[in-house]
Amino acid sequence: MTAQSFREKIGFETDSIEITKDENNVNVYSFRNGAMQEKFEQVIDSLKVLARSTPEDKRIIAVGLKGMGKKVAVVGDGLNDIESFHIADVSFAMGSSSSVARHNASMVLVNDDFESCIWSVIWGRNIYCNIKRFL
Numbered sequence: 001m002t003a004q005s006f007r008e009k010i011g012f013e014t015d016s017i018e019i020t021k022d023e024n025n026v027n028v029y030s031f032r033n034g035a036m037q038e039k040f041e042q043v044i045d046s047l048k049v050l051a052r053s054t055p056e057d058k059r060i061i062a063v064g065l066k067g068m069g070k071k072v073a074v075v076g077d078g079l080n081d082i083e084s085f086h087i088a089d090v091s092f093a094m095g096s097s098s099s100v101a102r103h104n105a106s107m108v109l110v111n112d113d114f115e116s117c118i119w120s121v122i123w124g125r126n127i128y129c130n131i132k133r134f135l
Contacts, residue, residue, distance in 0.1 A: 006060075010064075055081055055083075062087040076093060085105055107120060
């Protein structure tokens with residue numbers, strides 16, 4: 001599916017993402033239109049690959065998945081990915097990415113290998129489980 005047809009199926013418009021504050025003064029991102037979240041949930045199940053996507057598409061997917069109660073990780077390397085980094089629970093910047101992206105990411109991968117993201121999550125869960133076991 002192309003990114004343009006994805007945006008058309010969920011009815012996305014430029015100002016569709018709303019930013020509010022919760023009781024702890026933390027930004028909460030959501031779709032302005034509740035019907036858009038419902039359409040997103042219908043489309044996302046069949047989505048395998050999103051071709052010709054933009055940073056805006058990363059934001060749409062991150063907001064939609066967070067609206068479904070999912071944990072979200074975003075990988076990026078440029079200034080245009082920073083808003084997606086803030087929406088996601090965990091954000092990864094590549095080692096050769098811009099300095100702004102590296103400073104705003106949760107983790108910076110020393111190499112530019114996408115597989116390192118997967119291994120960092122696996123090792124992080126392993127460390128968390130081991131610490132939790134002994135506390």
